[in-house]
Amino acid sequence: MTVNNKVYTALINGKVNTAETKQPVEGGVLIEGDKIIAIGKFDIPKGCNVVDLNGDSVFPGFIDPHTHIGLNEQAKGPVGVDVNEATNPVTAEVFALDGIYPSDSAFKEALAAGITSSMVVPGSANIFGGVGTAIKHYSKDNLVSSLVIKKYAGMKAALGENPKRNYGSKKTSPSTRMGSAAIMRQWLIKAKEYSDKKKQAENDPEKMPTTDLKLENLSKVINKEMPLKIHAHRADDIATALRVAKEFSLKITLEHGSEAHLIVDHVKKYPFPVIVGPSLGVPSKVETKNKSLKGVKILSDAGLNVALTTDHPVLPIYRLLHAAALVVKEGVDEFTALQMITINSAKILGLESRIGSIAVGKDADLTVYNGHPFDFLSKCRYTFVNGKKVYEA
Structure with a gap:
């Protein structure tokens, strides 16, 4: 959704695997346009498009x-x-x-x-x-x-x-x-x-x-x-x-x-x-x-x-x-x-x-799995490229 001429998307209630640190970050990812602007816990902008991950895991694309x-x-x-x-x-x-x-x-x-x-x-x-x-x-x-x-x-x-x-x-x-x-x-x-x-x-x-x-x-x-x-x-x-x-x-x-x-x-x-x-x-x-x-x-x-x-x-x-x-x-x-x-x-x-990793300022290329992607039975729920949802299971 566009707020003050800016498009915001918030992925919330998930585990963020940044590929920079071993331990996942509890919370989510906030996207402005095509860039990541916050990770973990953050204030959700009014009118922001919200995707509730229900505990699923976010990874870099x-x-x-x-x-x-x-x-x-x-x-x-x-x-x-x-x-x-x-x-x-x-x-x-x-x-x-x-x-x-x-x-x-x-x-x-x-x-x-x-x-x-x-x-x-x-x-x-x-x-x-x-x-x-x-x-x-x-x-x-x-x-x-x-x-x-x-x-x-x-x-x-x-x-x-x-x-x-x-x-x-x-x-x-x-x-x-x-x-x-x-x-x-x-x-x-x-x-x-x-x-x-x-x-x-x-x-x-x-x-x-x-x-x-x-x-x-x-x-x-x-x-x-x-x-x-x-x-x-x-x-x-x-x-x-x-x-x-x-x-x-x-x-x-x-x-x-x-x-x-x-x-x-x-x-x-x-x-x-x-x-x-x-x-x-x-x-x-x-x-x-x-x-x-x-x-x-x-x-x-x-x-x-x-x-x-x-x-x-x-x-x-x-x-x-x-x-x-x-x-x-x-x-x-x-x-x-x-x-x-x-x-x-x-x-x-x-x-x-x-x-290549989830960090503030990087492109919002993300994927969400309902388990670890190395588990053959896990499924990809969403994929985002440049902040746009391009795949949904």
Whole structure:
């Protein structure tokens, strides 16, 4: 309801799990417009829209930091697959944003599970696959531009079997891991040279290089304006990713990390986050044969920033909660697992000031459960995005 030109919503009589402190806060959450303005006990503004939670639990909207939601559409077949521009090993010029279908049914399924945001990245057919975008899962006008939280959220890269298989079958490079690493280095060097030329030309416009969209986007990686998100399952590919990051002084995230726990002493020497998953299901290829839910605890206990992913649609996005529940079963503390699908993911995306926890001033992205979301029998009652109720059971 609008009060003095301001829209207020109060969630009351609940338990607020902020993802910042282990103990829930008794009371509720007060929302003004799209922001949280109070937590716990507060005075309810006159005429405020009130939602009585009757003792249910409020959580931050959950976040999957590595998906292809909207790019690899559900129930559409080949016509709905826009995940890989698999025509060149370097397609750094493409943007996931240009392929996201905001009416994909997966968005409604995500909201029904309380998953309010995700990172959408191109697939792993190429060494450099394109720019990924962080989005929310609700658009009031059905426009993809309304979903965007962060356009330049990361450059997708890939090592290992996928680029080898895609280009080896075409009898072109890269057909080996050596070729993959060489192409990655070659284009990072080109991006560094391009960036240096642009800087040198600031005082002499005639020396400005011709605009190259591949190199424009890769320059943002070289200059640490966005991270390189490197698909790497096997231990040797993870080691190569870390080696390249050190050589070029890059900011990276390790995506999937199926064998990161096997070389944890090496991985923890670097300050890079690990997005683990999808850890459920059978290994679908050689490089995932050692994926393990137990590995998540090993990485977390080593002090790394660990988040979980479904790699949707490899696993349906709502199974993010199942993955978190199962890592608890393998010994991860329940609160730590909650952080793996909330604030850890937000930090990895560079969005922790807006999403990932319940705090005054943050976006009002919330979900309400009638039990703990890691209990398979618990149900999502409500989901809010930007203060708007977008799902009700």
